[in-house]
Structure formats: C-alpha cells, structure tokens
Amino acid sequence: MDLASTFSAIADALRAIPRSELLLAAVAAMVLGWIGAMVARRSAFGGVIRTVSSLALGVILLTVVLQLSRFDPRFDVAVPQIGLPEQVVSGGETRIPLSPDGHYWVRASVNGVEGNFMIDTGATLTAISAPLAEKAGLEPRRGGIPILLGTANGTVQAHVTTIDSLELGNIRASGTDAAVAESFGDFNVIGMNVLARLDEWRVKDGTLILVPKAEDAISE
Template identity: 35%
Template sequence: MNDTAQFLALALMLLLPLSALIARRPPLGQTVKFALAWIAVFAVGLLLVSQFDRLPSLRTLLYDQQVVGQETRIRMSEDGHFYADVSINGVERRMLIDSGATITALSQETARAAGIDTESAMFPVALDTANGVVEAKRGRAETVRVGSISTRDLGVVVSPAFGETDVLGMNFLSRLGSWRVERRSLILTPSNQE
C-alpha cells in the first residue's frame, strides 16, 4: 500500500467516528476527548502495523507454534508457508518447513553457530534447487528439536547460496510418526522410535 492510499484509509477511519460524534452533537469538550482517543487508537494501530517485522512477540502470537499433547502444531504464515522455531545443537532458529526439500539446508551462519562440521566432507555435493544447481557441503546436526519432537544425527547441507535461509527438509519429516495439514495448521507427531 503506497503512502497516499494509507493516508486516505487513515482519514476515512478517522472521518467515520468523527461524523458519528457530530451527528450526536455532544458538547465540544467531549467531542475533542473522543476525537483524541480515536486518533490515539489509530496511531497505535498504525505503529504496530508499520513495525510488524520488528516485533517478534507479535509475530509469535499470529504465527505461533504450540505443543498439544505429543503433537506440535504450527500455524500457516501469511505467505502460505510454515515456519518452525527449531533448536539445532541448542541454537534457536526460525526455519522454513519444506516438504519439497530432500534434505535440511542451513545457512553458513546457522551451521557455524550450531558447531556443525562441514570441513570433514571430502567433496561438495551438487544440489538441484528452485534457483538452479548449487554447491554445498555435508554435515550432521547432533540434535534437532521442534516443539515436542527431537531427533539426533540429522544430515544437513550448508552453502553460501542459501543466504540467511534455513530449511527443515524431508529427512527430518520422514523421521516423524506422521505430519499433516489441517485448517491452516501443520501438525507434527513424533515417532515412538526417536
């Protein structure tokens, strides 16, 4: 939404309550108080919307991850994807869950923070991604935890081509007892064997 459209929307939102006040013809002092209250409400709302990306607690309320019994439920984000709060070797990251990715893919920064050794890998691997073929190094995460689900010794690939993106792939999902989507929520159920 451009600035002009935002201004017009805000003006319309302010005009409606003001016109209701004027139609009732309350005393001027009361009208000014109501007008200032409405302006404050809309200003706070506008501030929250404009700073949405900087408010992780607000994002968590809207795109939360909950443990219900043994299941971990992750609500779909606005972009139609599922993002999980994941612990990799004790390092917390927000990761895209992608059933189209064969293997879990980590950014170099995440791999470094989690202490994942990629130097032992003799040769890089070529991966066919949505952005073409990229070269990556193999590594292993000792522990990966998502909500109530924990797994050990998970294979990962690391590449500068991934940028800052971390992806939880099918090699993680295949270790689950089950996973499914119901009413815009991804439901992960642990395996009894993990």
C-alpha cells in the same frame, strides 16, 4: 537451469576437491592405478599396486554409496565408525500454524542455537544457512563429498554436515544430515530426512501437525 549455471556448479565442485578427503583419496587411488599399469609392464609389483588401487577405489565407492543412501529416508543407513550416525526423531506432537506468506515456519534450535526454519516437503535434505551453521559449530563431514542441490536460484554446491541436536516444538532429532551452503543466505529448511522419520505429518484446518512414531514418543 541454463548452461552457464551448470558450468559454474561444475567449477565449484572441482574447486571443492582440495577440501574433500574422499575426493583426494579417489584421485590418489587413480594415480596409483596408472602407476601400477605402467610398472606392470616391467615388474609383477605393478600388479600389486593395481590391486591396492582397485581395493581403495572400491572402499571409496562404498563410502560414497553409503553417504548418498542416507539422503533417501527409506534407507536408514548408519555407520557411526565412519561418521554416519543413526538419524533419530523423537518427542511429542507439534502443531505449526500457516504463516501469512503461505508457508509453515517454525523456530528451531541447532545444537542450542535458534533460527527460523521453513518446513519444506519438497526438500530432500534439511538445509542450514552458513551463518547459523557457524554459530552452531557445524563442520563439513570428515571424508564427506560435496553435493549439488537444485534451488529456486539454480544449482548450488553444498557440503553435508551432521546436526547433533535439532529441536523444533516438542520434537527432537539427532544425527541429522544437513546441507550447508553460503548461497542459502539466511534461509533454513526442515526437509524430508526429518519429516519422513515421523509417524505422520498432516494438515488440518490450516495447521501442520507433526507426530513422532509411537515407540519414540516421549511423554510431555
């Protein structure tokens, strides 16, 4: 990634601040802390303001940590009260043949809207193109933070959304985190936040086999 791409990604993140309630809250808490520091020189009330500011920043930091923790499949963080539902993958075995381009493609539906997805074991998050996200009614997560993703074309800014229903073959997923960005074009990806919640996935004779966990399997 070159320096220009880095500066462009940082600029995009700064432009996203007005659209992120969490970032706005963090800025407001810091400003409140500065005000408290100035008032504290003249009044004890300034200490109260600084305490409130510190508590607010602590809550914001905890929320950010919870959101980022969900990107690692080893941590099944679920706090529905703040818009972080449990990510569940269930269903039956699904087989996907190798495509002529050397990738595994599957026709999947997002909230009932179909699209072509590439299975990518190198992708941390499932990624949805902006056109498909719009058709499926996906909105940026309330209170979510903009994220930077490394792609073949450099680093891009994306927002995180929640897919209520994701279906591919015999597999059904709910509460799935997904990244959405204009720069994805029409490209959609099934990432490790879905694959890691399977019992196993393997390749046999050129066919990708996805097997849900036994306790989640639903008889066909």
